[in-house]
Amino acid sequence: MNWAVIILLILFGLVALVLEVLVVPGGVVGVLGLLSIAGGIVISYLTYGSLAGHITLIVTAVLTVAGLILSIRGKTWRKLMLNTEIDTKMNVFDEQKVAVGAVGKTVSRLAPSGKAVFNGETVEVASLQNLIDENATVEIVKIDGGKIFVKPVL
Secondary structure: OOHHHHHHHHHHHHHHHHHHHHOOOOOHHHHHHHHHHHHHHHHHHHHHOHHHHHHHHHHHHHHHHHHHHHHHHOHHHHHOOOOOOOOOOOOOOOOOOOOOOOEEEEOOOEOOEEEEEEOOEEEEEEEOOOOEOOOOEEEEEEEEOOEEEEEEOO
16 A cells, blocks of 8 residues: 555545534544544554554644644634524513413414413413313413413313
């Protein structure tokens, strides 16, 4: 084997590791990269002796660390990252229309959560009991933050 094969194995492994860290999670590409790097180092030990193997090992370790640091710091990867923020709120409602004790009707089945209408205001609610069917009459028992808990009115 010549140096070209060893260098190609190690470079393939380095690219695979960078892809594993930044693009393709799951482990398969990273394992292939580690096996490729290890194979290149082992081949250099077996073909060219321990001095060449040690040099290959040290250069590969330095290149691996430098490659990972540069690829993480690089601005090109920011194009692949999700930069959006969720700024909406769940259950923004009028507290005068939707309050503890208010009675309304379910719009969807509560299993255990769904939608209900109270005084013309449609909100997301959660059942304190098991399932509540659609068009059932419910009463607000508790409001915790933006979460509304209801029980069926019998």
